[in-house]
Amino acid sequence: MSLLSDLINMNLSDSTDKIIAEYIWIGGSGMDMRSKARTISHPVNDPSQLPRWNYDGSSTGQAAGEDSEVILYPQAIFRDPFRRGDNILVMCDTYTPSGVPLDSNKRYKAAEIFSHPEVAAEETWYGIEQEYTLLQKDVNWPLGWPVGGFPGPQGPYYCSVGADKSFGRDIVDAHYKACIYAGINISGINGEVMPGQWEFQVGPSIGVSAGDELWVARYLLERITEMAGVVLSLDPKPIPGDWNGAGAHTNYSTKSMRKEGGMKVIEAAIAKLGLRHKEHIEAYGKGNERRLTGRHETADINTFVWGVANRGASIRVGRDTERAGKGYFEDRRPASNMDPYVVTSMIAETTILWKP
Structure with a gap:
């Protein structure tokens, strides 16, 4: 268990520039929070520096199985208190592959109102x-x-x-x-x-x-x-x-x-x-x-x-x-x-x- 704790708490910045970005989004119920992680080659401090990503929307109630890809747009970055170091949490909103915001994407309309x-x-x-x-x-x-x-x-x-x-x-x-x-x-x-x-x-x-x-x-x-x-x-x-x-x-x-x-x-x-x-x-x-x-x-x-x-x-x-x-x-x-x-x-x- 002590080795497991050591691995969980390992400071990656001691050996690499790579970081872990945990992409977070809201699922189809409008209340269920989902997340998954990906490796980024270097530290970032702005969501525009992060790539868009996708997930299986048919498993979150947001897409049909025959066309299940939903695209994540990074919108806000926070420090990750679990992995620490330069690792980050990324709040995302959700779109179809053609760039249309999903019905469950309430952030999109909110951003429009606040930018008025x-x-x-x-x-x-x-x-x-x-x-x-x-x-x-x-x-x-x-x-x-x-x-x-x-x-x-x-x-x-x-x-x-x-x-x-x-x-x-x-x-x-x-x-x-x-x-x-x-x-x-x-x-x-x-x-x-x-x-x-x-x-x-x-x-x-x-x-x-x-x-x-x-x-x-x-x-x-x-x-x-x-x-x-x-x-x-x-x-x-x-x-x-x-x-x-x-x-x-x-x-x-x-x-x-x-x-x-x-x-x-x-x-x-x-x-x-x-x-x-x-x-x-x-x-x-x-x-x-x-x-x-x-x-x-x-x-x-x-x-x-x-x-x-x-x-x-x-x-x-x-x-x-x-x-x-x-x-x-x-x-x-x-x-x-x-x-x-x-x-x-x-x-x-x-x-x-x-x-x-």
Whole structure:
């Protein structure tokens, strides 16, 4: 085992210029992450220096067997915390051999929206709060819960310490450091209200990079839970009943919102979001109706309401923003399994480009 560990941790740069690039993409379900590695002859620091690659789309639900080739376009590079050295992780999006983006390629449309001159001029900032649940392998029951049974009621677990209240901290801390090493702008972590549930925050990130960073952070978490023998769940309501669900609250601001008088811009943006509430809900994650019930720090899925410091609202404006008269707001509707390319670009499109 010691030789195996030595080989896994070998620093390739001691003997070669070659590096390993792990190409990452999103499969046909829109939530399954896939990856495979290839050897590159020298270190690279820009995705344009990497070759396009292909894979069998018939095995990921993205192509027919008789014409199964899907092409990977490298879009963003991150340092690899597993192989380290000059080795990299490569976030890719997916195309047909003729260059048409797949239906499951949500990054393509997001990049179009963020490159629009009106959107680019506003320098859209995002901070995404990714909640998730750690499950015991094979039984699919939250970590720290008695198998087939329940822990005590919610209350002691949020941001808690102690073996009877906090479950999975080693995984969470390993993920935190892996994200920092990779170059992801992770801004914090905390234990959540339901035991076995945690949160990490990515941002502030600008435009399409928010989606790149969150997807790679999810990939790192999948890899770390794989190593720990624990299952990662992004289900928005993993346990029915009197337990909190899991969301991906999305904090947002534009250049105009961050300037003096920005509160008026924020209020106008929120009004637009209210007019397109149903359309946004449909794009904000599967199973979200089980979470947005009007209880457990949510607004009812059929109701749009905003307020200052109100965690039961669709949109929450912070006290600091109210006090300063400028800043950001939080869209609390997205589910934990939302696609960040879809949510971030849709918020920008509605608040900047859409004319009611």
